[in-house]
Amino acid sequence: MxxxxxxxxxxxxxxxxxxxxxxxxxxxxxxxxxxxxxxxxxxxxxxxxxxxxxxxxxxxxxxxxxxxxxxxxxxxxxxxxxxxxxxxxxxxxxxxxxxxxxxxxxxxxxxxxxxxxxxxxxxxxxxxxxxxxxxxxxxxxxxxxxxxxxxxxxxxxxxxxxxxxxxxxxxxxxxxxxxxxxxxxxxxxxxxxxxxxxxxxxxxxxxxxxxxxxxxxxxxxxxxxVEISPYWVTREFFLFPGAEAKLIDEIREFLSGIKDKRVMVHLDIRGFSEESDRNLKSRVEQLIREFKGKFSDFRIDTDKVQSWSQLLENRIVRNFVQKTEGIEFNLRMKIFEITLPIFNKLLE
Incomplete structure (x- = not known):
């Protein structure tokens, strides 16, 4: 043997x-x-x-x-x-x-x-x-x-x-x-x-x-x-327009649930924001300050967040969004998550 x-x-x-x-x-x-x-x-x-x-x-x-x-x-x-x-x-x-x-x-x-x-x-x-x-x-x-x-x-x-x-x-x-x-x-x-x-x-x-x-x-x-080795945990979050505060709370809950001190965290936020870049950046920086001491490395990437107002300038997108107004919130957000990136890609 x-x-x-x-x-x-x-x-x-x-x-x-x-x-x-x-x-x-x-x-x-x-x-x-x-x-x-x-x-x-x-x-x-x-x-x-x-x-x-x-x-x-x-x-x-x-x-x-x-x-x-x-x-x-x-x-x-x-x-x-x-x-x-x-x-x-x-x-x-x-x-x-x-x-x-x-x-x-x-x-x-x-x-x-x-x-x-x-x-x-x-x-x-x-x-x-x-x-x-x-x-x-x-x-x-x-x-x-x-x-x-x-x-x-x-x-x-x-x-x-x-x-x-x-x-x-x-x-x-x-x-x-x-x-x-x-x-x-x-x-x-x-x-x-x-x-x-x-x-x-x-x-x-x-x-x-x-x-x-x-x-x-x-x-x-x-x-x-390997019990001593740190490791990365990654997660992607989708930002719905107007739900900036809700997203930050969701991220805070996710981070609070991580108990292993070896974990290094990378979060990737994509989607569309009604807020200015400055306001969204301020929210993210506050979150980083809050959890900075908990993880040996902690990164939040917001490069894929785009302006909601700019997307709504397109008539087709605006009409689509209006037609979803009567749909239950969670289902509507799921529809947005699937369709809005496609609209954005087509309009590039």
Whole structure:
């Protein structure tokens, strides 16, 4: 039996001490998880310069465990590894291209470092019966790729589902930061753990890593929350004309209900306001002052709020609004939420 923690995309960077603390937390908790190894599926560092600066400190962190730390290069730290670089005696760098094999506790592993080529070109001569394959690239699965990742994340070492079935029991991927993703192709589990730190505003929800257990022919996996890592909560609010005070009360109620002190909040307000830009800005600034001490980061975006009076200058819109006057308030607001942005787009 072997247990391991799978993570990726820590993007360690000079001046970002919280990211180093997350790595330290992972190393210090490996024994608690009963893990024999920590797998880092690329982009341990934000860039090669940061790797050179932080390597001594990272080596000290790695030395706090007897477990193996197995690393592959990602697109951000592609040149940060060498057999001449000392990361610690317990660290295994899988850096040979197109792939490198390694065995631990009877588990056959293969690491595919990030390369400027397609994934399928890297796996032509892979050995059979691989238990764990580690790689860093973009999985082109149509069920999620356009919903959860942006253009920047789709450019690197494309991985296609048809090449994965039967390739290994568990494929540990890195490259997508925002969230964890689990897929299964045939008998092969494919997992992105997401970044264990909230690198940017797209990292919504609690940060996690994967605990994977290989026991004979069985494979078990579960997410483990990174208990010290802050995370983003985002929500969109629609502003109905004349309901500015009601919206502020709704936002205040939402914010008051958040109890986790790690939460960072981003609110996106869109819609139409009867008030001047100055008055609406004043309401928002008061709300920010009220909750500023509750969250480590708190942002409200009002760039998508537009002038109601300007929209009503159009006769078609004005007539439409008048015809909805007899409709129940909540239903009328729902109609506005759907239709007014369309009117506004057509009138641009």
């Amino acid at each position: 072997m247990r391991l923690i799978h993570t990726a995309d820590l993007h360690l960077k000079k001046g970002e001490k919280n990211r180093l603390e997350v790595l330290r937390w992972l190393i210090n908790n490996l024994e608690r998880f009963g893990a024999d190894a920590l797998i880092i599926a690329g982009d341990l560092f934000d860039n090669d310069t940061d790797a050179n600066i932080l390597r001594p400190e990272v080596r000290k962190i790695f030395q706090n465990t007897d477990a193996k730390v197995i690393i592959i290069p990602g697109n951000h730290d592609q040149h940060s590894y060498s057999y001449d670089y000392d990361y610690g005696e317990n660290v295994v760098q899988l850096i040979k291209t197109p792939f490198e094999s390694y065995q631990l506790a009877g588990i056959k592993m293969v690491g595919i470092p990030y390369q400027e080529k397609r994934f399928i070109e890297c796996i032509k001569d892979l050995p059979e019966e691989i238990d764990l394959l580690v790689a860093h690239g973009t999985l082109y699965d149509k069920t999620f790729i356009f919903n959860y990742i942006d253009d920047e994340e789709t450019r690197y070492m494309p991985v296609y589902p048809e090449s994965l079935s039967g390739l290994a029991r568990y494929i540990a991927l890195g490259h997508i930061h925002s969230r964890c993703i689990e897929k299964k192709y045939g008998d092969t589990f494919v997992v992105y753990p997401g970044s264990p730190s909230a690198l940017d505003i797209k990292c919504v929800g609690k940060r996690c890593v994967y605990l994977v257990e290989f026991r004979d022919g069985d494979l078990k996996m579960e997410t483990v929350e």
